[in-house]
Amino acid sequence: MTNPESQVIAERQLCGLVNGMAGQIAEHLRRRAARLGLTAPQAAALRELTGPMTMRELAERLSCEPSNATFVVDKLEKQALIERRPHPSDRRAKQLVLTPDGAALRERLLGLLSEDSPLAGLTHKEQDALRGLLERAISPPR
Secondary structure, eight states, X not given: OOOHHXXXXXXXXXXXXXXXXXXXXXXXXXXXXXXXXXXXXXXXHHHHOSSOXXXXXHHHHHTXXXXXXXXXXXHHHHTTSEEEEEOSSOTTOEEEEEOHHHHHHHHHHHHHHHTTOTTTTSOHHHHHHHHHHHHHHHSOOO
């Protein structure tokens, strides 16, 4: 049986590792984005735009407020990388859609992000296991 103090130490160490990993991933994204003339938030938005989605959906994927996502999307729209289109089932909403140039840039970005990724040292099986553990850790308690 573990004592409470050792549990606190273990949790602190785990939090440090997760923060360190997040920092490495963020720095990797920033460097790869800069090679394409993008900011890290713009690159993250392009990475997360896997298909048409609303601003709210993109903000959830980016873990930010919709107003912050709007700022990023406005910049991408000015660069003709994203378009806002009417939502097919909700007249009040718009969908974000990559333009052909945006889709091409997204593919280049994904290729760059896979180079020397901070997670490259893990096998696909290990990455799947880590994903599962992190999903469990961040899901709301039942």
